[in-house]
Every structure is written in structure tokens, then in C-alpha cells.
Amino acid sequence: MVIKKEKIENNDCFIIMPIADHPDYKNGHFKRVYEDILAPACRSAGYNPVRADDVTQANLIHLDILQKLLESPMAICDLSTRNPNVLFELGLRQAFDKPTVLVQEVGTPKIFDINMFRYTEYRNGLDYRDVLSDQLSIQKVLEETQQAVLDGKSVNSIIKLLSITSPATLQDTNTFSDKDYFSILMSEIHGIKSAISERDKLNQPIKRLIGSNKKVQYRTYHYYIYFEENNSSQALKSFSEILIENFSLNEVRFTSSDSISISSNEEISELAFFELANSSNLKIKQIEELPF
Template identity: 25%
Template sequence: MRPKYPRHSVEKALRISRAILEQNAGKACTPKEAAAYLGMKAQGPFNVEVGSGIKYGFLERPESGKIKPTDLARQILRPKNAESALEGYRTAVLQAPDISEVYKHYRGENLPDDVFFKNTIADSFSIPEDSFEDFKQVFVESLQTAQLVNDHTGKLRVLDVSEESSSPEDKDERIKRMGAKVTVHSTDTCFVMQPFAAPLGGYYDKIYKPAIEKAGLQAVRADAEIFATGKIMDQVWRGINSAKVLVAELTSRNPNVFYELGLAHALKKPVVLISSNENDVPFDLHHIRVIYYEMSDPFWGNKLIDKVAENILSALRNPEEAIFRSGDISA
């Protein structure tokens, strides 16, 4: 199956729309005429470029044999204010096939090293390995143009604008689609490893329990559910051992959380890692997916609930993304 993503970055895919606007006042024209505006022939490379423009929503076919720039292309090329062009770029990226889905997968996270990135887009998005370099270039350039990625200590962090760009219904539907691809029983649990003291301790009821239930599992936390009787560590061990997936809040480098995380890794359990501070994530965990949240974002709580739910389901479907393997770390 051929990959669906546009073969040009979002900026390069505007070239035909720009030419039609500048040389034909934005009116519909034939592909041959549009190609001539660019000094090209209406053949292979030009047709691929037309396809990219259509996939981003920059070109439309108002009638058979004609193409013309869309309102979205005009919004970017003829912006009415400083924010208009950026909003247009983001709209284009977030509706482009494959690019939008990979963005949603990694939003709020650092892009992984190439070997893991290649495996994920091949396994989860059916993009062939021999298309990886091409896809990565288009993907990264497009996110940079749309200001959906920035540099964090040498890693590319994918920004989460889901609250501004997606309706609650769209987000719920995405989680339902992901849930349909995994088997979750009503008795399956997700064990939460987090500090108990405020403010982090309060995230259990506000963030993690709702997220886990949204993914269809039962939320379990040591202090609330299993510390009532018996030896504490025996019950922690049983809670971790019986969990189908786990969540670890790494913010503040809490030693109890790290100890429990070590137990989970020893059992080869998939763990969804979360932190508000990249410095709180140990170096040897950087190859595993980590959700980073920004508390300065007024929507951070809602975004985190949805993202944790999605990553739980993703970890169940592709546990290799969330299981610690010492062999993945370079000496």
C-alpha cells in the first residue's frame, strides 16, 4: 500500500497556489496553464506537487480539468493579520494524511531517535521503511513551518495544540478508534506510580484516574487502594505485577516512584512515563516515550487526560514503545 502523506512540505506545497494567485488572479486554470506559470510541464513531478497541494487543502478542483487555490491557501498567502498565516499552516498540517496522525501520536513528546521513529511509522502508520527519510523530512519541515515543534536540549519536542484545534467529540472518537484495536477487560488495571504529597498527589483524581478510565481500565494507586493491610511492599509488588499497564509521574524525581518503576521494568511491564520537567527524566529512560506537560498552558489538564488515555492504549497495542530494554541503551 502506497503511503498517503503529501510528498512536499507544507511550505513547498503552496508553490502552485502562489503562482496561480500571482499570475492568474487566483482564478481556476488548467494544470497545463498552472505548470507553465512555474516553467514546468504538466507531467509527473508537477502532478505529484498538485497532489501535495490538495492533501494540505491548498488546491481544489472546481470542475473537471481545472485547479484553483482554496481559501486556506489565500489565508496563508494573503494573511489579514499576524496570526492568520500561522493558523492556516497549522490547519493544513493537522489535516494532511499521515502527517496529522503521526503528529497526534507524538504531540507533547520528544521525537524519538530514528530507529524507533522508523519502526513506529512503519508498524503503526504503514509508511514503508524505504520512505522513512522522505517522510521525516516532510514531517519535520512542515511542523517547523507551523511552529508545532521546537528544540529541547537537542531533541525535537512536538507541541500539543489539540485543545485549540480539536473538538471534544473528535478527541473522544480518536480514543474510541484506538480502543477498538486493543483488548481490554473490565477487570484490567492500570497502576499509578506518583508522589502522594501535594500538588502532584492531587493529580490522581484530577488527571490520571479519569484518563485511565477513559482508556477502559481500572485505576489503582498504592496509598488509596492497597496500603490498607499487610506488608506494604508485598502489596505494591502485587499491584504492579497484576497491572496490565502502568503510569509513572516522574516530576520531582521521587525515590519511591523510581523504585516502583524499577520493579515494573524488571517485570517487563509497559509504562506510560509523564513529567513536567525533562531534567526529572533519567537519561536511560530517554529512549522510551515520555509525555511532557506544560503547566503554563491553561489547557494542560485536559490535554494531559486525553494524551495519557491515548498513550495507555498505544502502549497496550505496541508495548515495545513503553517497555524498558537495557539493550536499547548505548554503553
């Protein structure tokens, strides 16, 4: 089969697949699937394979991953294990009507909602001959999908299946205000905190075993914040609600219309206080961290 050549700067193929180890598989299984089957198939089809953990830019990592997910001209989605994050990312590719090749391990139960789509299976034993055969099969589907896109044909597209004329589009971030970026930043911080909190919960049994004979000490941080005069009660309420939403606080108490005391289980930077106050239309005059 002859493939029409199209010169494009971005030839990434985003690999949507489980990243973390799964209890039903040996440790490192999906990393081997990526390195031994999916990545070589991409390269043979003329694409540069990219996985979520390859995205290493220094700014907001989740946004980088989503941007790469949506900007890559091709993607492979591994449906094995029915991973929720995998299905979410597949849904985003569908919403933006981006071509995606579906693959799954032999024996994976079919998912009802995408059962009408074409998918390619690979074998999980990672036997040398099977690996080479599976690479070739996936490479062929990638090339056929690329050709179909060039010919304007539908490939695993819910948008075209439902005759939706306008798929989703990305908003120009040049139009974002400082408030928009700050909102995104706080959302990312909240997500990181939640992930750390979940990790700590999982580690608690281990910590109890290791440190059962040790006394654990926790620190509480106390802050006293003075604002410029003549602040509205609504602005102060908004400031306290944002603090409660984004930090683990023990107490928030208004000592007057111009000051507030905060007791927190975690350290809060002055920059965070100033940014949060600014978003609530408040001006901070002074911040004191109390030594107890």
C-alpha cells in the first residue's frame, strides 16, 4: 500500500495507556508493552512515540500532557485494564475528533460504548515472535489510519458517526487573564495536594509498622494577617473560603474587619497569601507567623 506523504512538523503519536503498575500484571508490564510493541510500531509508521511520563516541561505538567494529547496528529489508546484515566483521555481525543488507533491485550473484555469501533489486539506474553508480529499489525493500522485521515475519511470517530459538524476546539490562551491563569494554578496545586494526601493514606500502614515505637510530632502553623482598611465582609469571606478550599486549616478567625488569624496544618507561603488576597480584592499590609 502506498502512503501519501505529508510534511508536518509535529509527527508525534501520543500513547494513551496505563502508566502505573496494575495488580493483575507483573511490575513494569505496561512499560514493556510500550517499549517493545507500541513505540517501535509508531517509529516504523513514521511517528515519534510520546507517553504521558515523557512530557517533562517545567510548567504545569497536567496542562502539558493535555496539550500534547490534543495536539498530536495521531494517538494509540490501549484499552487493557479499562483504566479510567485512559478512557478519559480517549474521550478528549474523540471530542476534538482526533484520529486514534485502539489496541488492547488479547482476552480483554469488550467495552460496550466503543464496541462499534475497530481495534487491534496484541499478546501479553511478549514472546519475541509475537512482539514482532504485533508491532507489524499496529504499524499497518497506523498507516491505514493516516491514509484515511489524508483522504478525509472517518476513523473511529464518534463525531462523524453522530454527524456532529463542529468538534471541540482549543481556546487561545493569549486571551487568558491573570485571574484565569491563577485559577488554573490553584487547581493544579489542589490536585497535587490531593495526590500527595492519597499517597500518604496508602503509606500509613507501612509507617505504622516502621515507626510504631516512635513518637510522631506534627507542627501547626499560625499566621496573623493585617489588611488595608475598609474591607467588605464579602471580600473577607471570599478570602477565607479560598483558603479553606486550598489548604488544610484548623481555624480561620476574623479578629476585626482588618485582620484575620489562621491556624494551618501546612506551611503557607507569603506569595500564596498575597495572590489569594488579590483575587478577593483585598490588599495585605502585613503577615506575621507566630512561633507557637
